[in-house]
Each structure stands twice: as C-alpha cells, then as structure tokens.
Amino acid sequence: MTGNDILLWDETLFKDLSVLEPDYLPEYFPHRDSQLNALKFALKPALRGMRPLNCLLVGPPGTGKTSAVMKTFKELEVHAPNVVTVKVNCQIDSTRFAVMSRIYRQLFGISPPNSGIAFRKLFETVVNFLVSSEKVLIVALDDLNYLCCEGHANEVMYSLLRAHEQYPGTKIGVIGIVNDASDLYCLDSRVNSVFLPEEISFPRYEKAEIMDILKDRVRYGFYPKVISDEVLEHIVSYVEKTGDLRVGIDLLRRSGFNAERRGSRMILSEDVEKAYEASKLLHLCRGISLLSDSEKQLLELIAKKDEIKAGELYKSFHELTQLGYTRFYGMVNRLQTLNYVDADFTGKGKRGRTRMIKTKYEADDILSCLKKA
C-alpha cells in the first residue's frame, strides 16, 4: 500500500451516505417505466376529483414497489392539491383502528386521542373531513398480506372500499402491495367485489439492470474510484442470489465502512465478503419473517431434510396443516420465486420425473431465522 492509498482518520469514502440509506427515495428510478405509467394511469381520475382505480402491486422483495408508490405520491403532492396520500406499513399498523389512526395523523397532523375513542368515531371524522374538503384519499397498504395473517384484512378493506356506500361523496382508492397475489387468499367476496384492482407486476431485476441501478448509487454515494467495476460485479452477484436490490445497497454501505476501517481508499472484494457474511442472515431473516405461518411451516419441513421429494413433502405438510395440494403447490412455487428453495424436476421417480425440493441457503441459517420469526 502506498501513502496515497491510506485514508486519513478525518477522511471518508462516502460523498453522500444518505443515498445508501434504506429509506432513500432515488431521483434515478430506471427499468420501472411501465409500472410507473400503469400506476399513474390508475390514479389519474383522482386529479379530477374522482375515485381512482384500485391497484395491486405484486413482486418479490426489493423490486421497487414501495418506491414506485412513493415517487408517484410525491408527484401527486405537487400536481394534485385535492389528493391526500397515505402509506401504511401493515406490519406496524395491522388492525382497522391502527390503519385509520395512521390516516387520521396524515390528514390532521396529530394523533387521534389514544384512549376511549371508538373506530366508528375516528372513521367518521376522517370521512367527514374528506367530503367537506372535497379531497380524494389514496391509501397504500404496504405488505397487505400482514393484514391477512392478523385476520384484519377484510374489515380494513371493507371500511375503505365501501365507505362511499355509508357516507356518499367519499372518494377513497386503495393500493395493495404484496409479494405474491396468492397472499390475498383471505379476502372475502364482499371485498373482492369492490376491490377489483389493476394488477401491476414488478419482476425481479436482470443482472444488467441491477448493475445500472447500483452504479448510480455508487456515483452519488462514493467519491470517484472508491469501487472498481470488478468489485461492483461481486456485489451484483449477491443481489442476483437474493433478487433483492436492498441487499446490494446495504452491501455498498457496509463494504464502504469495512474499507474505511482498514484505512483504505478503495473497497476490495474482501470488504464485500465481510459485509455479506455480516448481513446475509439479516436479509434472510427479514424475508422469512414476512412469510405466512403455513409457508414458514413448509420451509421448516424442507430445511430439516437435505433434499425431499415433492410427494413426500406434501404428505408431511398436509399432516401438519391439513391444507390441500393446491395451496401446497402455490406455496412451493412462492418459496422458489423468493429464492429460498430449489424445486426442480431432477430426480427420476417410479412413475417418471419427480420434483426434488431443497433449500438454497444453509439449512441451519434458515432454521435459526425461523426460530426468530
């Protein structure tokens, strides 16, 4: 290492650390034009004071669903003073009361009285405000599947989507955000008949797209020449493994800190390796915590075996959960889409090809995440 390679104690590799923060909303948001257009089209009636079309954004973790909504909301803020937008994180606000309180806070800038107030009163205050001020409300329910898990999805959706029947003049649109459309199995016909969403799909990014997006973060996040294309490729390969762009942004940040700790002016592959080791369980556990209870049970059965035939797995799963083949099949596909398992037709069974299922991560890592989830 030459003297110039050494970072002085008061120097940093980061030009702007905020662009590598998890909640940063990027200016440059490429490869999502068709999704952004579909979203804008669905929300357009709100600009003219009409109820927007409901939407359902579907895609694996870290594919830009929440960011797309937040970018669209930001535009609405500028161009549509008659529209109020609210994003609800259903992992945090998972009851009808909590969702309505979040909306109340957005409308009035203060929390509702926290004791003694009934849902109905809260709801009426919100709705009366919307009608009297002629505002259209758009609610994005992020991780909507959580409401299904908690058993509150129908009452939340019902209140929002049928509000105009009880309170004429109310205009509310709902954007649901989920990893998989089958996550909404719990919605009943009363809700489905009014939800009828425009489905907008967010596929996983291709390698070149991941590279493009991360290069932009590198450009604004680090000083020049801190990271080579080769090392960035290394990070991209980890993002491809999980399919979650969040992993790449987090690796950039952690690798930068590791390089700084070594007093280096450049991030090396060893910094990335170290960062991945430290964070891989974090990402895995976060993803696993978002699965439904039956999906967790299924993943546990798979992780407890090195490799298992689909038929055998179904038998154990059915004994454990009483769920039928269609749900089982859907869940295996979902675990495969989320990259937790391989479920390929590799082995030869007695009656032709057999689907063999195994985890794509160390089984112990999966089991320890399942314990925490």
Ligand SMILES: Nc1ncnc2c1ncn2[C@@H]1O[C@H](COP(=O)(O)OP(=O)(O)OP(=O)(O)O)[C@@H](O)[C@H]1O
């Ligand atoms: N096209 C893109 N351009 C730039 N950054 C992106 C793009 N897509 C996603 N990101 C970034 O990736 C991270 C994850 O994105 P986001 O939270 O929107 O994904 P998501 O699909 O909502 O994930 P989840 O289902 O886990 O909530 C964010 O930091 C976001 O800024």
